Amino acid sequence: xxxxxxxxxxxxxxxxxxxxxxxxxxxxxxxxxxxxxxxxxxxxxxxxxxxxxxxxxxxxxxxxxxxxxxxxxxxxxxxxxxxxxxxxxxxxxxxxxxxxxxxxxxxxxxxxxxxxxxxxxxxxxxxxxxxxxxxxxxxxxxxxxxxxxxxxxxxxxxxxxxxxxxxxxxxxxxxxxxxxxxxxxxxxxxxxxxxxxxxxxxxxxxxxxxxxxxxxxxxxxxxxxxxxxxxxxxxxxxxxxxxxxxxxxxxxxxxxxxxxxxxxxxxxxxxxxxxxxxxxxxxxxxxxxxxxxxxxxxxxxxxxxxxxxxxxxxxxxxxxxxxxxxxxxxxxxxxxxxxxxxxxxxxxxxxxxxxxxxxxxxxxxxxxxxxxxxxxxxxxxxxxxxxxxxxxxxxxxxxxxxxxxxxxxxxxxxxxxxxxxxxxxxxxxxxxxxxxxxxxxxxxxxxxxxxxxxxxxxxxxxxxxxxxxxxxxxxxxxxxxxxxxxxxxxxxxxxxxxxxxxxxxxxxxxxxxxxxxxxxxxxxxxxxxxxxxxxxxxxxxxxxxxxxx
Amino acid sequence: xxxxxxxxxxxxxxxxxxxxxxxxxxxxxxxxxxxxxxxxxxxxxxxxxxxxxxxxxxxxxxxxxxxxxxxxxxxxxxxxxxxxxxxxxxxxxxxxxxxxxxxxxxxxxxxxxxxxxxxxxxxxxxxxxxxxxxxxxxxxxxxxxxxxxxxxxxxxxx
Numbered sequence: 001x002x003x004x005x006x007x008x009x010x011x012x013x014x015x016x017x018x019x020x021x022x023x024x025x026x027x028x029x030x031x032x033x034x035x036x037x038x039x040x041x042x043x044x045x046x047x048x049x050x051x052x053x054x055x056x057x058x059x060x061x062x063x064x065x066x067x068x069x070x071x072x073x074x075x076x077x078x079x080x081x082x083x084x085x086x087x088x089x090x091x092x093x094x095x096x097x098x099x100x101x102x103x104x105x106x107x108x109x110x111x112x113x114x115x116x117x118x119x120x121x122x123x124x125x126x127x128x129x130x131x132x133x134x135x136x137x138x139x140x141x142x143x144x145x146x147x148x149x150x151x152x153x154x155x156x157x158x159x160x161x162x163x164x165x166x167x168x169x170x171x172x173x174x175x176x177x178x179x180x181x182x183x184x185x186x187x188x189x190x191x192x193x194x195x196x197x198x199x200x201x202x203x204x205x206x207x208x209x210x211x212x213x214x215x216x217x218x219x220x221x222x223x224x225x226x227x228x229x230x231x232x233x234x235x236x237x238x239x240x241x242x243x244x245x246x247x248x249x250x251x252x253x254x255x256x257x258x259x260x261x262x263x264x265x266x267x268x269x270x271x272x273x274x275x276x277x278x279x280x281x282x283x284x285x286x287x288x289x290x291x292x293x294x295x296x297x298x299x300x301x302x303x304x305x306x307x308x309x310x311x312x313x314x315x316x317x318x319x320x321x322x323x324x325x326x327x328x329x330x331x332x333x334x335x336x337x338x339x340x341x342x343x344x345x346x347x348x349x350x351x352x353x354x355x356x357x358x359x360x361x362x363x364x365x366x367x368x369x370x371x372x373x374x375x376x377x378x379x380x381x382x383x384x385x386x387x388x389x390x391x392x393x394x395x396x397x398x399x400x401x402x403x404x405x406x407x408x409x410x411x412x413x414x415x416x417x418x419x420x421x422x423x424x425x426x427x428x429x430x431x432x433x434x435x436x437x438x439x440x441x442x443x444x445x446x447x448x449x450x451x452x453x454x455x456x457x458x459x460x461x462x463x464x465x466x467x468x469x470x471x472x473x474x475x476x477x478x479x480x481x482x483x484x485x486x487x488x489x490x491x492x493x494x495x496x497x498x499x500x501x502x503x504x505x506x507x508x509x510x511x512x513x514x515x516x517x518x519x520x521x522x523x524x525x526x527x528x529x530x531x532x533x534x535x536x537x538x539x540x541x542x543x544x545x546x547x548x549x
Numbered sequence: 550x551x552x553x554x555x556x557x558x559x560x561x562x563x564x565x566x567x568x569x570x571x572x573x574x575x576x577x578x579x580x581x582x583x584x585x586x587x588x589x590x591x592x593x594x595x596x597x598x599x600x601x602x603x604x605x606x607x608x609x610x611x612x613x614x615x616x617x618x619x620x621x622x623x624x625x626x627x628x629x630x631x632x633x634x635x636x637x638x639x640x641x642x643x644x645x646x647x648x649x650x651x652x653x654x655x656x657x658x659x660x661x662x663x664x665x666x667x668x669x670x671x672x673x674x675x676x677x678x679x680x681x682x683x684x685x686x687x688x689x690x691x692x693x694x695x696x697x698x699x700x701x702x703x704x705x706x707x
C-alpha cells in the first residue's frame with residue numbers, strides 16, 4: 001500500500017472539517033429540538049411564542065436524520081479515502097467542495113422554510129400534506145450535493161485501482177465505495193418522487209399526486225438510508241477499533257463480504273415500512289420481509305468479527321478463562337469505550353428491528369413510540385456514539401492537535417451519560433409503545449381515555465432521559481470545539497488496523513462492480529417491478545395538496 | 550475464502566434461527582391467514598360521503614358472511630366518524646375505514662388493530678372483540694396540527 005498517508009493532506013483536512021462544522025451545528029440545533037419535544041410530551045411544558053410541536057419535530061428529524069448524518073458521513077469517508085488511498089487530486093477535492101456547498105445551500109433553504117412554518121411535514125414529507133416547494137428543492141440539493149461529494153471518493157478509488165492493477169483496494173476505501181454506491185442507488189428513489197411528483201405538484205404545475213407511488217419511492221430510499229448511516233460505524237468498528245486497542249483485523253475478506261451483502265440486501269426491503277398499507281399485495285410484502293431478514297446475516301458476521309478481535313487481543317495479553325479477555329480491553333480510552341457502548345446498544349436494537357420487520361408483529365408496534373425507541377438505539381446510540389468516537393481522534397488529526405487526558409476523560413463521561421439517558425428514554429419509549437402510545441404526536445390526554453393516562457409516567461421518564469441526553473450533547477459540543485480550536489498542538493494518530501498475518505489475501509471478485517451492482521439491480525427489479533406496476537395500473541384518482549398545520 | 554470454524558457455527562446457528570422465524574411468519578401468514586391489512590380496494594377520496602358503505606358510518610349487522618358485523622369509519626382531519634360506538638362482547642367484526650383528505654392512522658390501542666388510511670384506498674381488518682371495556686382509537690400517522698386530538702372510542706359491552 002504505497003499510497004498510504006500517515007497524515008491526511010491539510011487541503012483534504014480542511015474539506016473534512018467543513019463537513020464536521022455543519023454536522024456539529026446540526027447536533028446542537030437538533031438536540032435542542034429533541035429536548036423540547038420530550039419536555040412537551042411530559043405534559044408539564046408548553047412551547048413559547050406560538051412555536052408548533054410539529055415544527056420542532058420537523059427540525060429534529062431533518063437536522064439530525066438527514067443533515068448531521070450525511071455531512072458527517074461524507075466528511076469521514078473523504079478522510080478515510082484520503083488517508084488510505086492517497087491525497088485527493090485537485091479535481092476530486094473540487095468536487096468535494098462543490099458537493100459540500102450544494103448540500104449546505106440545500107440545508108439552509110429547507111431550514112428557512114421550516115422556520116417560516118411552511119414545511120411542518122416532518123422529514124418523511126408524506127403527500128398529500130404539501131410543503132412549500134423550496135423545502136423540497138432544498139432537500140433535493142442536499143441529495144444532489146451528496147452525489148457530487150461521493151464522486152470525489154469514487155474518483156479517488158478509480159485512480160487508485162489504475163495505479164495498483166490487480167491489487168485489492170485498501171479496506172476502508174473499499175467500504176467507503178460500497179457505502180457511496182449504496183447511497184447513490186438508494187437516493188434514486190427519493191429523487192424520483194421529489195423531482196417527478198412533489199416538486200411539480202407543489203409548484204402547481206400538476207394538480208394531483210399519487211400518494212402510494214410517492215410513499216413507495218420514499219421507502220425504497222428510507223431503509224437503505226439507515227444502512228447508509230450504519231456502514232460508516234461498521235467501518236470504524238472493523239478497521240479503526242482493532243488498531244485503537246492494539247489488535248489486528250480478524251479477516252479482510254469477510255469484512256468485504258459483509259459490506260457487499262449490505263449493498264445487495266438493504267435496498268429491496270422498503271415494504272417492511274409499509275406493511276400496514278392497504279394498497280400492496282401481502283405476498284409481495286412477505287417477499288420483502290424475507291429479504292429484510294437476510295440483512296441480518298452481515299450484521300451477525302460483523303458481531304462475530306468484532307468480538308473475535310477483542311477476544312484474541314485479550315488472550316494475547318495473557319487473559320485466561322472464558323471471559324478474562326474482557327478485562328484486558330482498554331476501558332480508559334474513549335476512542336474505544338464510547339463506540340463500544342454503541343456496539344452494545346446494537347444488540348437490543350437489532351432484536352427490536354427483527355420484531356418491526358416481522359410481517360404480523362409489526363401490527364402491534366407500527367407507528368407507536370416503540371419505533372422511535374428502536375431507532376434511538378440504532379441511529380441515536382450505536383451510530384452516533386461511534387461518530388463521536390471517530391471525532392475524538394479525527395478532529396485533532398486534521399487540526400494538528402491532540403486529545404488530552406482531560407478531554408479523554410470527559411469523553412468517557414459523555415458516553416456513559418448518553419447510555420444512561422438513552423436507557424431511560426428509549427426504554428420508556430419501547431414500553432409505552434407496547435401499550436399503544438403513538439409516535440410523532442404532541443402531548444394529549446386523548447379525551448381523558450384511561451389507556452392514555454397509563455402512558456404519561458413513561459412520557460415523564462422520556463423527558464428525564466431526554467434531559468440527560470441533552471447534557472451529554474453539550475459535553476460533546478464542548479469536546480468538539482476544544483479539539484477543533486483549543487486543544488494543544490501535536491500529532492493525533494488516524495488509526496487504521498492491519499490485517500492479521502493468518503488471514504488470506506482478499507479475492508479480487510469483491511472489486512467486480514459490474515457483478516455486484518448487477519445483482520443489486522436484479523434484486524430490486526425482482527422485489528419491486530410487479531407490485532409497482534400493480535400500483536400504477538390500479539391507482540385511484542390522485543390527491544390534491546393539503547396544508548393542515 | 551477461509552472462514553473460522555467458530556464463525557461457521559455462529560452463522561449456521563444464526564441463519565438457522567432466521568429460517569425458523571421466517572417459517573413461523575410464513576405459516577402464520579399463508580396457512581393461518583394472519584396477513585397485515587392489505588385490502589387492495591380503491592375509492593374516490595372526494596366522493597367518500599356518497600360511496601357505500603362510507604355513506605353510513607357505524608356498526609351494521611350482516612348475514613351470511615364470515616363475520617357478524619361491519620364497523621365502518623370515515624377519517625378526516627382531525628376526527629373519526631363515528632366518534633363513539635358500542636360493540637357487543639365476542640362479536641366478530643370487520644373494520645372498514647378510509648380517509649377523505651390526507652393519510653391518517655387507525656390504531657385501537659391495546660389491540661392488534663393498526664392500519665394506515667391512505668386517500669384513495671380502503672383499509673380492512675377482521676377481528677373479534679373478546680374483552681369488555683373501553684378502547685381508544687387514535688391517529689398514529691402525522692396529519693397536521695390537530696393530529697394528537699384525533700380520537701374515537703369503542704365500548705365493548707356484554
